[in-house]
Amino acid sequence: MASPLLGEFVGTFILILLGDGVVAGVLLKRSKGENAGWLALTSGWAFAVFAGVFTAIASGSSDAHLNPAVTLSAAVATGDFSKLVPYSLAQLAGAFLGAVVVWIHYLPHWALTDDKNLKLGTFCTIPAIRHTGANLASEVIGTFVLTLVAGAIFSGRVATTGPVAGVGPLLVGCLVWGIGLSLGGTTGYAINPARDLGPRLAHALLPIAGKRDSDWGYAAIPVVGPLIGGALGGLVTAAVGF
Template identity: 60%
Template sequence: MESGFVGEMVGTAILVLMGNGVVSNVLLNKSKGQNSGWIVIATGWAFAVLAGVVTAVALGSQGHLNPAVTLAFFALGHFPKDELLPYLSGQIIGAIIGAVLVWLTYLSHWKSTEDAAIKLACFSTGPAIRAPFANMLTEFIGTFVLVFLVVAIFNKSVGTTGVLGPLTVALIVYGIGLSLGGPTGFAINPARDLGARLAHAVLPIPGKGSSDWSYAWVPVVGPILGGISAIGVARLAGMM
């Protein structure tokens, strides 16, 4: 099996399992971490990124775990065409697997949580204030920062190597979550949102309500445009 596909699938599964796992821990009724707050969520997502990237790289992929990253590098000629489909499919499938594992981990808590919106938040993102253009702009900016800084930390002038690279990426995600995550929940990753939303739609979650497909385009389009813009600016600035 193609190493890029396997690495992206398993790495993204770990990313979503730990990332949506911390959201579930904070939000679901009778969880020991209930109401522990936004900083816990942002911290958990940072560790999720570190674990996912290290896993993916160890399995032979570049550790993108994010279609916005893969498509950005591809659109500007920095990623091979024959690797595009394996990476994207691995990321979506991995996100679905990770979301299913979250569902299983918290299997006893879905029935105890009555609020359907909270259950959906354990899978996919949603806006604090629903304003689609503004929400998309938030996702654009957050993903731009992520991708631009990823290029910066792996630039030869910075010389980031080994596990320090994934650790630095995780810290960047942590910072994005703390600074920019409030309006939309900082998806900054189409697979992380879409794959988990698909899982929410099909899983037998008691009282789950709608999967909010009318919003689903925002955490897909915003990150993709933000990622492509970031690569373009980085190239113009001579960073790559």
């Protein structure tokens, strides 16, 4: 039953269930975590990442990308693009399902939350200041850091100096935590096309009480930006020789 595609699907499902779950807990009315703040959000996403990566590995994906930008980065670095489309589709499907389960989990809270932007922000990213160029640059930079440093964590050079393999997922979670704290305040750091697009589709399709439109005018930024950043990360990774 275990397979790479199943691993990418299940791992991304866990990523979004826990990641969007912490956002819902902080943003939605009458949640015990309401107004817990940015540190809670970034911490929750860090835990979501390493839980998702471990789950993906256990489910059959030794790659455990959970992110089309990471898959693209690996493809650019190695020249093997065979996994790009199937992995990306599995990741998108897992992200969509994760968002649906978050909606079910917090079902009574949607009607109690009047702010339509908070409801949308539970599913997908909304920039702090809407500026196409700056927002795109933020996503490119954040994803470049993600793919470059993740490549370093799992590189042969690092593995020969320390026991990286067993703690790799935890280190990637810490990396995403750092990106969120340092670079995430501008756009909400999607740094993952599936993380934003899958839940945005769920927001568009689900009967969420009092929701707004799904802001498709912004939706290209958290898809295109991470893909550019991932490709750049792959190029630098290959050039450096990770």
